[in-house]
Amino acid sequence: MTANQGTPAETGQPVAHVASPTPAQAQEQVAAAIDRGDLVTIFGHCTVEYDGRASSHLGPGDRLVVCKPDGTTLVHTDEGHQPVNWQPPGCTQDARLRDGQFELHSVRSTPEEELLVTFEELFQVTAYNLTDERELALVGTESDLRDRILDEPALLEPGFSPLATERETSAGAVDIFGEDERGRRVVVELKRRRVGPDAVGQLTRYVDALQRDLHADAEVRGILVAPSVTDRARELLAEKGLEFVALEPETDAVADEPTE
């Protein structure tokens, strides 16, 4: 067993590391780390109980548990992008001893939720004080697709004029609301990737609502804008008399050659 504690380095911030700790050592280290606002990783053999929006039981197994200073807890197995169990940010953490075992208990309210990780065996406890000011710069989102059309409305169709974004209807906000070259109202629904039936349902709701809201005899066109459509979605569009325009969030040039 090794324990390096205190004496943080100048930039890297090693705060605590214990290999093969006893339950009492783990409890002490984790409780102190949470107190300091460190990010903690725990390798160990554990069981997990969850109760809240649903409830779950997970039998014994080797897992990696991550506790973040914002109250997040993640339980990761050796597989999958998603944690097998978790608790969201804002939860209250408690590292405790119970019947000689180290337990990690996390609670929140609204909604009431509870996570209990019980360790039968501990391989390693580590804590670092991480700081990260930088924000992620992400390109290729739906809002990029919107900006593309607002910059060049003819990409949708010649003569199209955007009048508003996020225009409210009784069924929710429309991505782009505008007029075609003949002065007809146009509802545009944007999707950053290939669309299925759900997107058609969404567009349908907006078009129906706008027809209603304007109590107009005038036609309201509905256009779905996305890179592509599934067959079923195309059928549904046809049934509803709605239209589709193929368009990507980014130009191919930008997508393929980002560094020019």
Next chain:
Amino acid sequence: MTANQGTPAETGQPVAHVASPTPAQAQEQVAAAIDRGDLVTIFGHCTVEYDGRASSHLGPGDRLVVCKPDGTTLVHTDEGHQPVNWQPPGCTQDARLRDGQFELHSVRSTPEEELLVTFEELFQVTAYNLTDERELALVGTESDLRDRILDEPALLEPGFSPLATERETSAGAVDIFGEDERGRRVVVELKRRRVGPDAVGQLTRYVDALQRDLHADAEVRGILVAPSVTDRARELLAEKGLEFVALEPETDAVADEPTE
């Protein structure tokens, strides 16, 4: 700097741990761990580039990087449930040296995606061989709600008779298809939690499709089953002549007193 390597213990499987490694040491340790099929955690100061379905840039910051033996990569900051960057299972990992820096590179195809984590500074590299056979037992899902109604159809309404689950229509599969006491067709859409407008759109699509498919003059009822509805969803239901039944996936007794 400390390095404990090899000689796995009998049940816990400490395989590699290095504090404040040099880039070359990190590359060596991580490459070997990936080779062995270990789960790797890396604490360090890094930048992250992603390009694929979208693309992103993340400037320097302290982060925890997790590499799983199934090809998953997760980049976690000190905040949030979700990783700030990631790569899904099935990717090919490469731990390499470039210009004297340790880089973690992950690639996949269909779709083509690439993640590059470049470490300016390394705090710790750890690898454990985790095994986890146990599956999560989750209660309170939509399928629990379905079973509840199939067990006791009167919970939906007196005289209701389920005829099929996952019944196919031209718009997709209906959760429960049945008949009411007067012999009318009933489409039931289930949601495990409070529903919004999207669920109404879904039910609407199914009811419309079934009307069409049966080319029947006969009325088709649509019933949304969930714990509760939002106001807008209720309005949309009324407009479409659809119905709502309040029902939870689990009985309160079970939800509140699981161990009796």
Next chain:
DNA sequence: CTTTGCATCTCGACT
């Protein structure tokens, strides 16, 4: 606080 819809959603099931 709730509502609403996006997301590199992920995941499983089915074709």
Next chain:
DNA sequence: AGTCGAGGTGCAAAG
């Protein structure tokens, strides 16, 4: 491999 819908979805913006 593509389609489809569930999810303890998480998340941010807006009311």
